[in-house]
Amino acid sequence: MPFLGRTSRLERSGARRVVKLPTMALNELELEVLAWVAYDYEAVSTIRGSIARDLGRPVSEEEVGAALVTLARLGLVDVFFFDVPSSRYRPASADEFPVSELWFLSNERGRAEEERSE
Numbered sequence: 768m769p770f771l772g773r774t775s776r777l778e779r780s781g782a783r784r785v786v787k788l789p790t791m792a793l794n795e796l797e798l799e800v801l802a803w804v805a806y807d808y809e810a811v812s813t814i815r816g817s818i819a820r821d822l823g824r825p826v827s828e829e830e831v832g833a834a835l836v837t838l839a840r841l842g843l844v845d846v847f848f849f850d851v852p853s854s855r856y857r858p859a860s861a862d863e864f865p866v867s868e869l870w871f872l873s874n875e876r877g878r879a880e881e882e883r884s885e
Contacts, residue, residue: 793838793880795822800834801873801881804844808856808870811835832866843877846870 793801799821803814811831819826838844839861847856847870848863856870873881 793884796826796830797834797837798881798884800831801838801843801877801884804835804838804871805873805878805881808847808872810870811867828867835869835871836861836866838873838877839871843873843880844871845874847872 796818799818800814803809803818811828815826815828815831818831835844839846846859846861848859848868849855849870850857856872859869861869
């Protein structure tokens with residue numbers, strides 16, 4: 768995926784921050800993943816390389832997938848399956864399909880958390 772002029776959460780903030788949620792804190796990888804799904808549908812394969820670049824370390828598809836599932840379970844991102852015949856994103860559950868086949872988009876709560884972490 769071409770770079771669309773977005774800056775990473777780390778570049779914008781200039782420092783590492785942790786967002787406190789009622790029951791847990793998001794780690795650095797989860798915050799970076801949340802930033803990448805804030806305004807567009809993204810899949811593990813479309814953001815893994817950018818996240819690795821932004822964090823300055825190798826990041827596996829399994830790590831990104833686990834972070835996305837965690838964010839979905841926390842209610843910060845919505846999960847979708849792309850229905851090819853209709854060319855539409857359909858709501859799905861993270862347990863319905865392999866994570867590699869799912870698309871994710873931050874919801875209002877997730878965008879608020881991501882903005883608060885900057």
